[in-house]
Amino acid sequence: MGLPLMLALPPEQFRAVLAHELGHLSGNHSRFSGWIYRQRETWYRIIKGLRQGGNEVSSLIFARFLTWYSPFFNAYSFVLARMDEYEADRCAVELTGEQNTAEALINVEVKAKFIERYFWSSIYKHIETEIEPPKMTYMAMQQALSQRLHQEITSSYLMEALTKKTNNADTHPCLTDRLKALGYIFNPQQELAIFAPIEISAAQKLLGNRLEKFIAHFSQAWREEIATPWRQKYAEFQQSIATLKDLNQKAKTQQLTLDEATQRAFLTFEFDGEEAVIPLLQEIIHRDAHHASANYLLGQILLNKQDTTGIEYIERAIEQDSSIIIEGCQTICYFLEQQGKSNEAKSYQERAVNYHELILKADQERSHVRENDKFESHTLSDIEVNKLRQQFSHHPQIITAYLVQKNMQFFPEQPFYVLALKRKVSFLEGIHEADHSKIINSLLEENEFFGNVFIFILNNHLNMEKKLKRIPNSIIYKKKGKK
Numbered sequence: 001m002g003l004p005l006m007l008a009l010p011p012e013q014f015r016a017v018l019a020h021e022l023g024h025l026s027g028n029h030s031r032f033s034g035w036i037y038r039q040r041e042t043w044y045r046i047i048k049g050l051r052q053g054g055n056e057v058s059s060l061i062f063a064r065f066l067t068w069y070s071p072f073f074n075a076y077s078f079v080l081a082r083m084d085e086y087e088a089d090r091c092a093v094e095l096t097g098e099q100n101t102a103e104a105l106i107n108v109e110v111k112a113k114f115i116e117r118y119f120w121s122s123i124y125k126h127i128e129t130e131i132e133p134p135k136m137t138y139m140a141m142q143q144a145l146s147q148r149l150h151q152e153i154t155s156s157y158l159m160e161a162l163t164k165k166t167n168n169a170d171t172h173p174c175l176t177d178r179l180k181a182l183g184y185i186f187n188p189q190q191e192l193a194i195f196a197p198i199e200i201s202a203a204q205k206l207l208g209n210r211l212e213k214f215i216a217h218f219s220q221a222w223r224e225e226i227a228t229p230w231r232q233k234y235a236e237f238q239q240s241i242a243t244l245k246d247l248n249q250k251a252k253t254q255q256l257t258l259d260e261a262t263q264r265a266f267l268t269f270e271f272d273g274e275e276a277v278i279p280l281l282q283e284i285i286h287r288d289a290h291h292a293s294a295n296y297l298l299g300q301i302l303l304n305k306q307d308t309t310g311i312e313y314i315e316r317a318i319e320q321d322s323s324i325i326i327e328g329c330q331t332i333c334y335f336l337e338q339q340g341k342s343n344e345a346k347s348y349q350e351r352a353v354n355y356h357e358l359i360l361k362a363d364q365e366r367s368h369v370r371e372n373d374k375f376e377s378h379t380l381s382d383i384e385v386n387k388l389r390q391q392f393s394h395h396p397q398i399i400t401a402y403l404v405q406k407n408m409q410f411f412p413e414q415p416f417y418v419l420a421l422k423r424k425v426s427f428l429e430g431i432h433e434a435d436h437s438k439i440i441n442s443l444l445e446e447n448e449f450f451g452n453v454f455i456f457i458l459n460n461h462l463n464m465e466k467k468l469k470r471i472p473n474s475i476i477y478k479k480k481g482k483k
Contacts, residue, residue, distance in 0.1 A: 003138065003218060006203035007145045008111040013104035014202030016096040023091030024084060085172055086181050093182060102184035103194050109161040109175050110154055110195070111145065118153060119144055128237055133223050133230045138215045148197045158191065163337045165349065240267055258288060265294065274301045285313075292320035296328065303335045310335070326352045362410035369418050369454050371464050374407040377472050379415060385476050391443065392477045397423045401477035402458070402468040417453040419443075420468055424479075425459060 001021070006014060092101040123137060134140070166174040179186055203211050247264040250256060256264060261284050269277040278301060284294040296317035302310030311332050318328045329352035336345035378385075380403070392398045400422040405415050421440075440455045458465050468474050 003203060003214060004115055004141060004145075005108070006206065007138075007142050007201050008115070009104060009107055009202050010198050010200065011202045011205040012096060012100045013107055014206075016092045016101040016104040017108065019092040019095040020088045020101075023088035082173060086178070089178055089182060098182055098184055102179055102182055102186075105175060105178055106158065106161075106186070106194055110157045111149075113157040113160070114149055114153060115141070115145075127230060127233050131231060131234050133226050135223060136215070136219050137222055138219045142201075142203070142215060146198050146201060149195055151192075151195075154191065154195045159338070160334065162186070163334070241271070243267065244271065258284065258291075261287070262291070262294065266297070269297065274304065277301070290316060290320050292317045292324075295320075296324060299328075300331060303331065306339075308339075325355045329355070358410055362408070365408060365410055366406075366416050366452055366454070369406065369456065371461075371467065375404040375418065375468065375471055375474075376407060377474065378403045378405050378417060378476075380417075389477050395443075396479075397425075398477070399424050399479045400458075400475065402465075402474045403476045404468060404471050404474050406454070414452065419453055419455045420458040420461075420464065421455065422458040422465070 001018065005017065009017065089101060089105075092104075096104075119141060123134060123140070126134060161175045164174045164176075166177050173181070203214075207214060244264065244267040247256065247260060247267070250260070251264065261280070265277055265280040265284060268280055278298065281294045281298040281301075284291050285298065288294075295313040299310040299313030299315075299317060302313065304310075314328045314332055318325050329348040333345045333348040333352070336342075336348065385403070388401070388403070392401055398421055402418075402420040402422075404418050404420075406418050408414070408416050440457070443455060458468075
């Protein structure tokens with residue numbers, strides 16, 4: 001319940017949000033429901049405490065357990081958690097009324113987007129001209145939130161929130177479903193009243209004379225935290241301006257390489273906006289019809305201009321880069337919903353959800369290595385293998401290193417490497433998990449590893465070692481003097 005929220009809402013709406021949160025703790029929730037929330041909080045605190053305490057081995061053990069346990073826990077608790085959101089909304093209605101609760105839900109949705117997308121964007125725009133960050137950022141936030149937001153902005157953000165559908169990625173129902181559950185019918189004519197200037201904010205009402213001190217404190221804390229990256233970004237910005245100037249000058253006399261043309265296009269988009277970059281993107285696509293980033297950016301720009309041909313460009317980008325499938329499908333889905341094409345939008349939403357489920361299955365498949373897994377020879381180049389050998393030579397306790405690839409059911413085109421290390425252990429020293437963890441963490445920190453990799457210590461895994469030995473070229477390192 002932070003300061004931005006208190007600045008964004010009048011007291012009666014803030015009271016509704018507070019009532020909602022307290023509703024999660026009330027007797028209106030079932031005993032089992034309360035257990036669900038306590039369990040989530042307990043697991044979070046355990047993992048956080050272990051990591052902060054430096055107990056890497058224990059946190060690794062719990063992480064492996066949660067990788068197995070979390071999907072089951074989340075699946076069984078998901079529906080109940082969503083029901084609890086509706087119940088908490090009803091608690092808010094009982095304490096503050098239907099209108100305050102509904103308008104608080106609407107205001108939070110819109111003003112959260114305003115702060116994230118518009119306010120902070122305008123603050124960071126100063127990086128272009130000022131080497132130091134602003135001094136009274138939260139004072140500017142108070143002024144921005146107390147006034148009536150620009151109607152075009154509120155209408156756009158509100159429409160986005162109202163057209164969003166409830167999905168399985170979030171236990172919170174969508175805004176439309178929550179308003180419907182309250183029995184609140186939104187009338188577009190009410191928009192002006194909901195986003196009217198705030199005469200007295202919750203922050204002014206509840207914090208009184210201390211508000212100025214809080215604003216000054218948070219402004220100074222933010223400024224100190226952001227100072228170093230702000231200066232770095234300022235320097236990068238000045239360098240980018242110089243680079244764009246050089247590329248524009250070069251383009252007058254000769255054809256840029258494809259990489260140079262791409263850099264010029266994205267810098268132009270950053271500094272000069274959508275209209276200026278369109279011909280540059282079209283030129284890149286003319287040279288390389290399947291250029292992923294150029295197609296994707298042009299597609300986004302065209303959809304922003306309500307041009308349906310943008311879908312074709314985003315589809316072409318998705319074909320080349322699977323990492324943008326979810327974002328691309330969601331972008332197209334939102335556009336189609338705005339166009340009133342709900343059935344077409346639903347197909348893209350389902351496509352995004354299905355791909356997300358594949359990613360979760362792939363992550364689960366890559367979270368462990370077992371003896372009954374199938375392995376094959378690695379596909380790393382000799383140069384990459386030699387880099388690893390040099391690194392192993394700096395760790396005298398490493399005797400042997402095996403490198404293979406695990407056969408994957410999901411995304412088999414993305415190699416998943418398994419690096420099994422056998423380490424020297426004296427009779428008196430014994431096997432300590434903490435020592436294993438130190439070696440693994442050291443290798444992970446010192447190397448930019450080759451994509452997905454699972455590293456483990458092979459000692460006490462005799463059957464696994466026998467299996468790895470039978471795979472051609474699996475032994476990539478043996479300490480000198482060892483047979």
